[in-house]
Amino acid sequence: MEIRHATNPTDFKSYTTESLRHDFLIESLFVQGELKMTYSHYDRVVTGGAIPTSQPLKLEDQDSLKTNYFLERREVGIINIGAEGNVVVDGKSYTLNKRDCLYVGLGNEEVVFESANAENPAKFYLVSTPAHKQYPTKKAPIEDAEPTHLGADSESNKRTIYKYIHADGIQSCQLMMGMTLLEPNNMWNTMPAHLHDRRMEVYLYFDMDENSRVFHFMGQPNETRHLLVKNEQAVLSPPWSIHSGVGTSNYTFIWAMAGENYTFTDMDAVSMDELK
Template sequence: MELRYATNPDQVPAFDTSELRRRYLVENLFTDDEVTAVYTHHDRVVLAGIRPVATTVVLETSPEIRSDYFFEHREAGIVNVGGPGTIAVDGASYRLDHGSCLYIGRGSREVTFASSDVGGALGPARFYLFSAPAHTEYPTTLVSAGEGTVRELGDPKTSNRRTLNQYIHENGVRSCQVVMGVTSLHEGSMWNTMPAHTHDRRTECYLYFDLPEDARVIHLLGTPTETRHLVVANEQATIAPSWSVHSGFGSASYSFVWAMAGENQSFDDMDGFAIGDML
């Protein structure tokens, strides 16, 4: 498990491109038959990628979280961004197709991941996990793709028409901290998260997926008056501290998993600002 320490906005002006990428971009999350994990001290979030190919992959604990098993003090939301697969939680099996979400609650002991059709059109399953500390238990719950709370946002005239599926949230699948969903840009729309905002009470991470191999997303970060950017490829993740902008523009349409943890679970608790105020 890679460890990343927290940063503050005063550091950002001194970061060059390589340092920005080292701090805020997770480039290689999906490795065959392994769990690849990053622990960030921003709200003590763990990001992980699991791509089972030749074998079933077991989610083990790690010294960084000081637990006898991964979910002893944690919960997680998991979205499958690859081909169909299954997650087994303490003997119960859940099938996740592309875009489906599974919430796993605190106290779950044995968690394994497998692909159902490695040679299929979408390839092996690729499970993206977002985890935060939890202080009570909620039941493990599956939400199939498109079955969350659906919100239609944006407008083709401003190139940000998008469908937002809320999966884990205060009026959906219950959790202690994790809020999670998937947003898909409509064809011809490229901007996500417009108008831009911060929320000084939660860390938010994006995993971009369904992005063509030769396309990229220009992801904005930093404070509204001191922005920087990351060039992000398919199935790479970004970490946005609570003080940071998190918005992007793609060279093609795409989807992204958004996930948050922090002070509260109110989706609309955000501090917006006009793009004309950004520098």
């Protein structure tokens, strides 16, 4: 488990490109046959990626968490961005196709990732947060998720938002998780930007070709910086930071939030005049 410590917006102003990437960009999440995880001190969020091939992969890291099992004091949201796979939770198997979501709550002792075909493996993206109450394990196929259509071609931000884990969907303690798909010829997400100082956020960008990039903007509204993000890389967004991006082509991203406020619409809008 890689550990990322929190920083503050004052020090952030002096960061180099290398410093930004070291603290906020997760460059290598998905490796064949491995489970990779990053622990952030922003709301103690764990971000991970698993590609099981010929052997299953178990969700575990006792050395980092100092607990008997991974979900002893945590919950986790899992979205498959690859081929068909299974998540086995305490002996019960859940099949996830591409873009399906599974929530696994506090107290489940064993979570195992499997691919249906080792030659064409699943890619399980996971975000885990501390939890105080047990909620039931629940699957949400993408076809059952309620879409919200936003944006317009004229502003290059026509997109569809799918909310999986939230107050009106799959119940959780503090984790909120969903996915946004941009239509062809649309590149912008979340502009004008916003803040939510009550929770942090993680963005995973995917469904991009090898030469595509997303310019992810972050920082306080009057002190913005950018990260250049490749396919299947993730960005840790602090509570004090905007989080917005524009790509060289359309893309898909998974957003996950954790913190004090469980209200999806709790956002502090930032006007274009404030951005610098």
